[in-house]
């Protein structure tokens with residue numbers, strides 16, 4: 495199954511077409527579980543977190559905290575704490591950003607057709623607080639189970655390391 499079929503075919507549920515410039519008018523935010531004003535986000539987030547999460551910015555490649563991390567654990571949304579990705583789906587894409595071949599579960603992220611910067615991309619946002627996470631690409635030949643690459647900013651995530659002995663299967 496491909497999310498791209500849904501996105502580029504018919505409008506998927508909850509799909510928003512944000513082709514133009516991001517508009518951060520007050521009250522324009524979609525209905526999400528976490529509702530905060532722009533002022534609240536500014537107060538709670540660092541300037542870099544705010545720029546990426548709330549203004550759909552992108553951190554510079556190879557500079558983020560997690561692009562080369564192999565620690566077992568769960569990656570939460572830096573803005574609201576929702577669990578979004580796990581280390582089980584993280585893979586080495588060598589693109590300079592943390593890369594996952596699938597989200598933790600269906601519905602934890604939402605997709606927005608992004609035509610900014612002259613590119614046709616699919617933006618990935620946290621479904622709970624509508625913060626920007628990154629983009630998802632497909633068909634790049636990475637040899638992962640989905641052939642998708644969720645290219646996510648480190649600053650959008652917070653890794654919560656798995657507790658206790660590492661009993662995750664490795665090297666299979």
Ligand SMILES: [Zn+2]
Pocket residue numbers: 571572573574575576620621622623624625
């Ligand atoms: Zn969130």
